[in-house]
Amino acid sequence: MQIEVKGRNVPVNDELRELVERKFRKVAAQVSDLARMEVELHEERNPAIAESQVAGVTLYLKGVTLHAKGSSREMKHAIRLCADELAPQVKRHREKRRRRREARGGRGAQPQASH
Numbered sequence: 447m448q449i450e451v452k453g454r455n456v457p458v459n460d461e462l463r464e465l466v467e468r469k470f471r472k473v474a475a476q477v478s479d480l481a482r483m484e485v486e487l488h489e490e491r492n493p494a495i496a497e498s499q500v501a502g503v504t505l506y507l508k509g510v511t512l513h514a515k516g517s518s519r520e521m522k523h524a525i526r527l528c529a530d531e532l533a534p535q536v537k538r539h540r541e542k543r544r545r546r547r548e549a550r551g552g553r554g555a556q557p558q559a560s561h
Contacts, residue, residue: 447474447481454488469529482506503528
């Protein structure tokens with residue numbers, strides 16, 4: 447999976463890139479190598495917003511696009527929130543595809559026992 451990390455009003459250093467790769471490793475294991483993920487990190491400039499550090503993730507899969515967004519006082523926590531929000535979406539998508547494939551009798555379907 448390709449991961450692209452962008453920063454708006456936030457410098458993206460190697461530490462943040464490594465954190466993103468580490469947090470989304472579980473997701474990467476569940477999707478195709480052709481999948482592409484864009485992680486956008488930015489800071490809300492409004493002082494009234496306490497949780498000003500925002501991380502947004504867009505995962506482009508074959509036929510579907512998944513999104514997750516997290517905001518916190520710290521960027522690292524916002525990234526963790528995104529990863530926690532995206533993981534169940536990917537799992538749900540995989541299960542949905544597996545059920546469709548089994549219903550069609552395609553690859554991965556269990557053989558029917560005849561009585």
